[in-house]
Amino acid sequence: MTKQHRYLPTTEQDRxxxxxxxxxxxxKELFSDIPESTRATKEKAIELEEALSEQSLTKHMKExxxxxxxxxxxxxxxxxxxxxxxxxxxxxxxxxxxxxxTAYTPYQPEASQGELQALFEFQTMxxxxxxxxxxxxxxxxxxxxxxxxxxxxxxxxKKQDVLYSKALHPQAKEVIQTYAYGMEYSVKExxxxxxxxxxxxxxxxxxxxxxxxxxxxxxxxxxIEDLKEIKGLLEDSKGVLIVMAxxxxxxxxxxxxxxxADIVVGDTQPFGLPMSYGGPHCGYFAVKKKYMxxxxxxxxxxxxxxxxKRGFVMTLQTREQHIRREKATSNMSSNQALTAxxxxxxxxxxxxxxxxxxxxQNINHAHYVKKELENKxxxxxxxxxxxxxxxxxLKRPLNEVTNILLDNQIIGGYDVSNxxxxxxxxxxxxxxxxxxxxxxxxxxxxxxxGK
Amino acid sequence: MTTTYDDLLFEIxxxxxxxxxxxxxxxxxxxxxxxxxxxxxxEEPAALPELSExxxxxxxxxxxxxxxxxxxxxxxxxxxxxxxxxxxxxxIARYPGFAQIHxxxxxxxxxxxxxxxxxxxxxxxEVTGMDAISLQPAAGAQGEWAGLLIFKAYHHANGEGxxxxxxLVPDSAHGTNPASAIVAGYDVVEIKSNRExxxxxxxxxxxxxxxxxxxxxxxxxxxxxxxxxxVEIAQIVHEAGGLLYYDGANANAILGKSTPGExxxxxxxxxxxxxxxxxxxxxxxxxGPIGVKEYLKDFMPAPRIEKEDDDYSLSYxxxxxxxxxxxxxxxxxxxxxAYSYIRSMGAEGLQQVSEDAVLHANYLKARLExxxxxxxxxxxxxxxxxxxxxxxxxxxxxxDIAKRxxxxxxxxxxxxxxLIVEECLMIEPTETEAKEQLDAFADALIAIAKDxxxxxxxVTGAPYxxxxxxxxxxxxxxxxxxxxxxD
Numbered sequence: 044m045t046k047q048h049r050y051l052p053t054t055e056q057d058r059x060x061x062x063x064x065x066x067x068x069x070x071k072e073l074f075s076d077i078p079e080s081t082r083a084t085k086e087k088a089i090e091l092e093e094a095l096s097e098q099s100l101t102k103h104m105k106e107x108x109x110x111x112x113x114x115x116x117x118x119x120x121x122x123x124x125x126x127x128x129x130x131x132x133x134x135x136x137x138x139x140x141x142x143x144x145t146a147y148t149p150y151q152p153e154a155s156q157g158e159l160q161a162l163f164e165f166q167t168m169x170x171x172x173x174x175x176x177x178x179x180x181x182x183x184x185x186x187x188x189x190x191x192x193x194x195x196x197x198x199x200x201k202k203q204d205v206l207y208s209k210a211l212h213p214q215a216k217e218v219i220q221t222y223a224y225g226m227e228y229s230v231k232e233x234x235x236x237x238x239x240x241x242x243x244x245x246x247x248x249x250x251x252x253x254x255x256x257x258x259x260x261x262x263x264x265x266x267i268e269d270l271k272e273i274k275g276l277l278e279d280s281k282g283v284l285i286v287m288a289x290x291x292x293x294x295x296x297x298x299x300x301x302x303x304a305d306i307v308v309g310d311t312q313p314f315g316l317p318m319s320y321g322g323p324h325c326g327y328f329a330v331k332k333k334y335m336x337x338x339x340x341x342x343x344x345x346x347x348x349x350x351x352k353r354g355f356v357m358t359l360q361t362r363e364q365h366i367r368r369e370k371a372t373s374n375m376s377s378n379q380a381l382t383a384x385x386x387x388x389x390x391x392x393x394x395x396x397x398x399x400x401x402x403x404q405n406i407n408h409a410h411y412v413k414k415e416l417e418n419k420x421x422x423x424x425x426x427x428x429x430x431x432x433x434x435x436x437l438k439r440p441l442n443e444v445t446n447i448l449l450d451n452q453i454i455g456g457y458d459v460s461n462x463x464x465x466x467x468x469x470x471x472x473x474x475x476x477x478x479x480x481x482x483x484x485x486x487x488x489x490x491x492x493g494k
Numbered sequence: 495m496t497t498t499y500d501d502l503l504f505e506i507x508x509x510x511x512x513x514x515x516x517x518x519x520x521x522x523x524x525x526x527x528x529x530x531x532x533x534x535x536x537e538e539p540a541a542l543p544e545l546s547e548x549x550x551x552x553x554x555x556x557x558x559x560x561x562x563x564x565x566x567x568x569x570x571x572x573x574x575x576x577x578x579x580x581x582x583x584x585x586i587a588r589y590p591g592f593a594q595i596h597x598x599x600x601x602x603x604x605x606x607x608x609x610x611x612x613x614x615x616x617x618x619x620e621v622t623g624m625d626a627i628s629l630q631p632a633a634g635a636q637g638e639w640a641g642l643l644i645f646k647a648y649h650h651a652n653g654e655g656x657x658x659x660x661x662l663v664p665d666s667a668h669g670t671n672p673a674s675a676i677v678a679g680y681d682v683v684e685i686k687s688n689r690e691x692x693x694x695x696x697x698x699x700x701x702x703x704x705x706x707x708x709x710x711x712x713x714x715x716x717x718x719x720x721x722x723x724x725v726e727i728a729q730i731v732h733e734a735g736g737l738l739y740y741d742g743a744n745a746n747a748i749l750g751k752s753t754p755g756e757x758x759x760x761x762x763x764x765x766x767x768x769x770x771x772x773x774x775x776x777x778x779x780x781x782g783p784i785g786v787k788e789y790l791k792d793f794m795p796a797p798r799i800e801k802e803d804d805d806y807s808l809s810y811x812x813x814x815x816x817x818x819x820x821x822x823x824x825x826x827x828x829x830x831x832a833y834s835y836i837r838s839m840g841a842e843g844l845q846q847v848s849e850d851a852v853l854h855a856n857y858l859k860a861r862l863e864x865x866x867x868x869x870x871x872x873x874x875x876x877x878x879x880x881x882x883x884x885x886x887x888x889x890x891x892x893x894d895i896a897k898r899x900x901x902x903x904x905x906x907x908x909x910x911x912x913l914i915v916e917e918c919l920m921i922e923p924t925e926t927e928a929k930e931q932l933d934a935f936a937d938a939l940i941a942i943a944k945d946x947x948x949x950x951x952x953v954t955g956a957p958y959x960x961x962x963x964x965x966x967x968x969x970x971x972x973x974x975x976x977x978x979x980x981d
Contacts, residue, residue: 094840108591110606145563157561321597321822323779346970364673374673377633381775392513
């Protein structure tokens with residue numbers, strides 16, 4: 044092939060010159076080590092559609108994108124782990140800086156100080172929010188962070204049972220079951236009392252073999268669990284308390300660290316990251332100091348250069364797969380450094396006071412909708428101890444109501460009928476982005492159509 | 495590249511400054527005190543910074559100036575495939591139709607997203623020669639783990655789950671391979687490479703047995719060498735009842751030339767952030783889809799995408815599935831970029847990618863051979879290794895060479911890996927670098943080799959031109975400071 048591609052700089056003349064230097068007559072010779080029986084031939088060549096010009100590519104991708112309903116046209120009252128929040132424009136501008144975006148893991152710290160410092164700041168802010176001592180520089184997402192926390196807990200306690208609340212995100216449950224299948228420990232569910240964890244059931248489930256108890260904070264249904272009371276149940280146990288927390292709620296809720304959590308994980312998607320159909324988001328992972336050397340994946344540490352100047356490096360690397368191979372604390376190599384950077388920019392812009400205000404707006408909006416629904420005769424299953432999500436009971440099947448909402452430019456809530464064993468239970472989320480008009484419209488449709 | 499900007503966010507913060515504008519809201523306040531007991535209300539606000547918008551931008555611009563990306567310069571990091579990340583794909587991933595959609599919104603409102611995923615899966619089937627793809631794994635290591643759990647589920651289904659407990663891994667393998675095997679619950683057996691840098695058929699024959707769950711292999715391997723005995727290797731493992739895993743980190747060498755499917759692999763992962771041009775982001779997000787042969791389909795992570803006529807849907811009912819490895823459907827935004835790349839290249843373009851990547855690697859190797867030890871003489875694929883043993887005798891270590899390269903305006907190659915090569919430099923030039931760039935890099939390495947002879951102290955003192963000089967990594971690990979401490 045001699046057609047030149049815009050991403051490939053090598054010309055026919057270059058190829059000739061390079062082959063000469065190498066001392067072979069053709070490129071084919073460089074591939075002669077591939078056994079003939081496995082080689083692609085004309086008959087079994089890979090077949091893909093024709094290469095597209097930039098213009099045709101954008102046309103094709105715009106067509107695909109146009110088939111999706113987006114926040115541009117619809118008001119989202121759907122949360123359930125992924126949220127439509129405000130993100131300052133500068134987040135995207137920083138992420139587009141190619142020095143960050145196109146760099147690899149900072150193996151050469153002297154040429155990667157920008158990334159390393161930004162991740163050090165990320166770790167610091169996650170520790171501030173969670174009340175923990177040490178945070179890593181990100182994992183794939185909140186659910187895989189939870190899986191890693193289970194691996195840490197079972198390995199640190201040398202115990203085999205992980206207890207999780209039924210009020211945990213259903214996909215988080217699935218992911219930790221997969222982790223447990225890998226490392227061969229057991230996971231057991233503790234039931235509900237209303238939309239919160241049944242603490243009596245939890246108390247009687249804790250045994251000598253309990254490695255960890257997992258509580259979501261606020262939980263999957265939006266309800267704010269009493270971590271202090273739960274920590275109390277673990278008093279006589281070696282089991283650790285793992286909290287999966289929505290970091291936005293931590294602007295106003297007491298930090299899990301202060302309430303006794305040993306490991307805090309979650310996803311920073313609410314901090315400036317687009318929903319992007321579920322990823323890339325950004326898992327965070329924070330622990331009490333005694334677990335520092337068992338943390339998975341990259342941690343950035345502060346040091347000095349040979350002139351005594353402050354600098355940053357990846358540290359405690361003897362935990363990691365590229366050094367310790369089969370003795371590593373985890374197999375993770377790539378993490379979510381860029382989305383961690385995005386969340387850092389978000390936190391830097393929104394800041395100490397802004398984050399509290401934003402969290403407060405979420406509470407205000409969600410509780411406004413809840414009160415309006417109740418005033419108009421709807422049954423709200425959740426008690427009032429929720430953050431920005433709560434469960435409302437409809438009288439009609441959810442998919443019917445969802446379709447009516449859709450016709451009115453609203454993406455309705457998530458169906459939690461199975462999780463709560465209640466017919467037609469919808470988990471609604473109301474963020475700071477929802478306007479009074481949108482909220483009133485939702486209420487009026489639900490009270491007419493959902494009644 | 496060099497900048498004097500050294501402040502942390504927390505050091506430039508001042509109470510009262512803001513860098514945001516939240517939406518206006520006229521909704522009455524609901525006090526948290528009415529909702530939860532006092533001990534669940536935060537006593538001390540998190541000490542986050544307080545900055546104006548320009549301060550935030552200047553901070554991160556300052557930091558970015560101390561960072562090195564592909565657009566800054568040549569990035570020859572072996573096994574990482576630091577090719578150009580097309581800008582148009584960034585535009586596309588930011589279309590609201592891809593970025594501003596919720597993973598749990600009704601499927602009928604996300605048909606374009608599902609179609610993109612379906613099309614990408616079809617393309618990756620073609621490139622890998624496999625029968626089914628899951629886009630769920632977030633990165634290569636997660637793909638490995640998912641793949642090994644599929645091994646496990648397969649052996650369990652055959653009643654051999656309790657006996658087949660060992661995963662064979664060559665000593666040249668990426669560190670993730672043995673680590674992934676452990677978190678999949680396996681024991682690791684290391685296979686020594688032969689003198690040619692490849693998996694020895696005899697050593698393999700001795701290692702396999704009724705306790706073998708499978709073999710993990712990177713092909714071409716981390717030395718950049720194609721495993722020429724792959725057909726026999728596959729046969730040996732299969733005859734012993736094991737399965738073959740393909741670590742796709744080095745797939746950039748074989749696009750359109752061969753497929754893991756043809757070579758006999760049962761499960762593969764690809765690193766879309768390597769071979770398929772999506773940006774590495776300073777460590778992630780990546781995307782590590784896995785592909786399997788027909789007989790392993792039922793064990794794949796759920797949900798899976800299905801197409802009926804022109805309708806796309808997610809199917810959740812797969813009782814033999816290993817389950818979910820990650821939230822939702824993988825790193826969707828990364829997958830949008832990879833799909834855009836594949837559509838920009840086409841089959842011929844991808845083949846050209848591998849041809850040029852291999853040509854470039856062999857060219858660099860040929861230019862550097864007189865100056866550095868080359869432990870393996872065969873032609874390489876997309877990357878190759880040098881050994882700095884000759885320079886070590888002069889008091890200059892590979893680490894010093896790597897640091898000195900930074901002063902020349904390059905990033906350093908992967909160093910001290912693979913572990914089986916002493917003072918290793920692992921170089922992967924990729925197809926997107928022009929010959930002039932390759933020559934400049936070769937000239938720099940040759941100059942450094944000469945300096946190692948004439949002026950070794952100068953090399954061991956590098957780098958001189960970066961934001962910081964050589965950093966003390968030992969103290970950082972001994973007395974870890976991992977969060978900001980005032981004064």
